[in-house]
Amino acid sequence: MSLYGVIPFAHHLLEKTITRGDTVVDATVGNGHDTVFLANQVGASGYVVGFDIQHDAIQNTWHRLKNDQLDEHVELIEDSHTRIEEIFKRKGYAAPKAAIFNLGYLPGSNKTVTTNSDSTITAITQLLELMPSKGLIVLVIYHGHEEGKKERDALLSFTSSLDQEKALVARYEFSNRKNHPPFLLALEKL
Amino acid sequence: MSLYGVIPFAHHLLEKTITRGDTVVDATVGNGHDTVFLANQVGASGYVVGFDIQHDAIQNTWHRLKNDQLDEHVELIEDSHTRIEEIFKRKGYAAPKAAIFNLGYLPGSNKTVTTNSDSTITAITQLLELMPSKGLIVLVIYHGHEEGKKERDALLSFTSSLDQEKALVARYEFSNRKNHPPFLLALEKL
Numbered sequence: 532m533s534l535y536g537v538i539p540f541a542h543h544l545l546e547k548t549i550t551r552g553d554t555v556v557d558a559t560v561g562n563g564h565d566t567v568f569l570a571n572q573v574g575a576s577g578y579v580v581g582f583d584i585q586h587d588a589i590q591n592t593w594h595r596l597k598n599d600q601l602d603e604h605v606e607l608i609e610d611s612h613t614r615i616e617e618i619f620k621r622k623g624y625a626a627p628k629a630a631i632f633n634l635g636y637l638p639g640s641n642k643t644v645t646t647n648s649d650s651t652i653t654a655i656t657q658l659l660e661l662m663p664s665k666g667l668i669v670l671v672i673y674h675g676h677e678e679g680k681k682e683r684d685a686l687l688s689f690t691s692s693l694d695q696e697k698a699l700v701a702r703y704e705f706s707n708r709k710n711h712p713p714f715l716l717a718l719e720k721l
Numbered sequence: 722m723s724l725y726g727v728i729p730f731a732h733h734l735l736e737k738t739i740t741r742g743d744t745v746v747d748a749t750v751g752n753g754h755d756t757v758f759l760a761n762q763v764g765a766s767g768y769v770v771g772f773d774i775q776h777d778a779i780q781n782t783w784h785r786l787k788n789d790q791l792d793e794h795v796e797l798i799e800d801s802h803t804r805i806e807e808i809f810k811r812k813g814y815a816a817p818k819a820a821i822f823n824l825g826y827l828p829g830s831n832k833t834v835t836t837n838s839d840s841t842i843t844a845i846t847q848l849l850e851l852m853p854s855k856g857l858i859v860l861v862i863y864h865g866h867e868e869g870k871k872e873r874d875a876l877l878s879f880t881s882s883l884d885q886e887k888a889l890v891a892r893y894e895f896s897n898r899k900n901h902p903p904f905l906l907a908l909e910k911l
Contacts, residue, residue: 533738533819533857534891534909548723629723667723691896700897701724706881706906707890716896719724 537715540703541631541669542568544717548629548667549573556630557581558612558654559646563592565631570601579605580624582612613650616657626663634682635673635713647678648685655689659698659720668718675711690716697721727905730893731821731859732758734907738819738857739763746820747771748802748844749836753782755821760791768814769795772802803840806847816853824872825863825903837868838875845879849888849910858908865901880906887911 535543549555551574557566560583569579583589589609596602608618612632619627632654634646651670658668674683690700698721704714725733739745741764747756750773759769773779779799786792798808802822809817822844824836841860848858864873880890888911894904 532889532909533734533855534889534907544723665723687896693897695898698897699722699724699895701893702896703891703893705889706877706892707883707888708885717724719722 535703537671537703537705537713541671541715541717544667544669545569545629545631546572548665549577550628552576553628554578554580554625556612556615556627556658558615558630558632558651558658559583559634560588560592560607561633562588563595565633566592566605566607567595567599567601569629569631570596570599570605573604575604577604578624580615580618580627581605581607582610582615583607584609584611611650612654613657615654616661619661626661627658627666628663629667630658630662630669632668632670633673634670634686635676635679646682648682648689651682651686652689655718659718662720664720666720668720670716670718671713672716673711673713679711686716690718693718725893727861727893727895727903731861731905731907734857734859735759735819735821736762738855739767740818742766743818744768744770744815746802746805746817746848748805748820748822748841748848749773749824750778750782750797751823752778753785755823756782756795756797757785757789757791759819759821760786760789760795763794765794767794770805770808770814770817771795771797772800772805773797774799774801801840802844803847805844806851809851816851817848817856818853819857820848820859822858822860823863824860824876825866825869836872838872838879841872841876842879845908849908852910854910856910858910860906860908861903862906863901863903869901876906880908883908 549572560581566581589607699719701717739762750771756771779797889909891907
């Protein structure tokens with residue numbers, strides 16, 4: 532493919548931004564796919580902090596990280612990503628260089644558990660405060676379901692009104708595909 | 722910058738797509754910046770065909786290519802890009818692997834000379850016919866002026882209705898910037 536798919540492009544931007552030794556955030560651990568990706572990006576000298584409110588997501592991802600011997604530089608927190616600021620400050624972690632959010636429900640899991648725009652916007656706001664200049668937040672937005680549509684609209688409204696002196700907001704999407712394909716919002720702190 | 726600007730992202734996608742020896746199209750030569758970029762990408766074994774309806778654009782770019790010793794594998798045509806199909810067929814050129822359009826007026830030149838959506842859509846349609854699978858068309862759309870707005874709307878309507886079995890259409894834009902920044906449409910032939 533000459534074009535990037537939405538998830539490959541999210542990963543490409545993270546690769547461009549993250550260097551070994553960085554501290555980064557997986558704001559929605561889910562099946563752990565991005566947690567593993569981030570752990571490999573930051574390497575043994577880096578650190579990944581992952582959040583998920585679902586017990587199964589945390590447990591399954593922890594097993595996966597152990598199997599891949601990546602668990603020593605990852606911390607998984609079974610709680611909302613609205614606690615990012617408190618945890619980073621209390622534990623004295625280095626400023627997060629990058630973060631990813633997969634917004635929607637955990638694939639194959641309970642579809643009534645979804646992310647919601649209030650907590651997502653709270654977490655983004657905290658990250659933009661904590662991050663260094665050039666820090667990157669990528670949001671992969673699944674909006675095929677009712678809650679997803681509301682979250683999408685709230686996030687588009689929030690991000691498009693962010694002060695352009697403080698953050699750049701880029702949007703990447705496929706515009707001729709049916710069935711509400713996911714799209715990407717990427718925020719760079721200035 | 723962690724994110725790509727619109728023009729750097731257009732060039733990045735072209736770099737990903739083009740290999741040495743390819744034939745490619747600069748549909749809007751303008752100041753020749755993209756023509757030089759494309760000539761360097763395809764190398765001495767490749768070929769660039771450039772179009773512009775403005776005499777000065779063709780003359781200035783030709784001098785630039787001569788200076789950079791890139792003129793031997795570039796052909797500049799002082800005519801509309803709606804002639805792409807006719808010229809490729811008549812001259813027996815290899816199928817174009819990629820094409821770029823900068824849609825708007827020639828920087829620093831006569832602002833009454835603009836591209837228009839009818840000829841742009843005709844040229845895109847011809848390119849999608851001529852191109853091999855994975856061929857890429859990038860469109861950088863300047864829409865700060867009246868003609869630009871009409872062209873933008875016509876192109877968004879045309880591209881978003883392209884059959885998703887025949888071409889993928891991606892859009893990349895900055896959503897929190899003032900003053901109508903340019904955005905990118907990228908089409909991959911399937």
